[in-house]
């Protein structure tokens with residue numbers, strides 16, 4: 570399938586002015602590469618502060634990239650004039666936020682809430698009403714259309730927000746934690762709605778979520794860590810059945826670099842360097858042999874000394890050894906807070 574979105578080495582740096590003068594930089598995106606196909610429904614997960622919203626804001630034309638490229642359709646967002654970016658924002662993308670009701674007016678009905686932005690964007694007369702009804706149908710809220718917003722449930726309010734996001738016939742729908750304030754069952758209905766719209770309208774979607782279970786609802790999930798893509802989870806069909814299972818894959822960046830999950834590194838006490846070997850099965854990554862305290866070293870020096878190049882590493886190993894020895898020879902006190910050895 571044709572890619573709709575191509576991000577290459579995308580960088581976004583925010584500059585924060587300090588009170589006493591000067592400024593600090595926040596690298597929200599640190600060379601992110603991603604390709605999203607036309608019609609794809611993509612999930613993005615990642616810890617708070619990892620750059621998810623920044624990516625959506627750049628793709629939505631709300632923020633400009635500091636470096637690298639973000640291309641949507643044929644438009645290179647970093648190169649567009651302010652007027653062209655404004656056009657792009659109004660005609661190509663739709664946004665859904667976590668607090669869907671944030672941009673809605675509580676004392677207006679669902680229908681009126683949808684008509685309002687249509688009117689503001691220049692639609693007039695009968696066309697406004699027709700389009701608003703069409704949108705209500707799309708999100709399954711036609712029979713609730715005369716209810717005021719405050720009379721609707723959280724899930725229904727989020728449906729109104731989705732309808733508004735679709736009002737400009739976007740090619741791309743960006744949703745930033747759209748189910749963040751909903752209970753699990755309601756969240757499920759919103760995911761189902763988004764999937765329906767994705768199929769029916771051929772709409773490309775990017776959904777940010779901190780629910781790892783989102784993998785069940787989308788075509789692909791990517792995990793963002795420190796402003797870069799860290800892994801992708803795909804749904805793979807089992808060979809002999811209709812069943813799907815999830816496979817998590819590490820992602821190489823454009824230069825062939827790989828991010829290895831921190832837990833794995835910790836498990837093998839890997840810090841700065843690894844040994845990479847070819848085996849029959851594939852490529853094996855393991856701690857370098859020399860970093861294990863060898864018999865000769867222990868024998869010749871009588872005690873472990875920090876290796877020249879990595880004093881921190883060895884001293885932290887020593888610390889662990891010392892802690893484990895200590896715990897073995899110290900009686901565990903009854904009061905857990907009394908352990909001040």
Ligand code: ADP
Nearest residue numbers: 583585595597616617618619620621622623624
């Ligand atoms: P996420 O959505 O994954 O929680 P964000 O994209 O909101 O992460 O933020 C990424 C990093 O960029 C964070 O360190 C955040 O504090 C910073 N950041 C986001 N927006 C701004 C901004 N407008 N000005 C300064 N720093 C920002």
Ligand code: MG
Nearest residue numbers: 621622623745
């Ligand atoms: Mg965010």
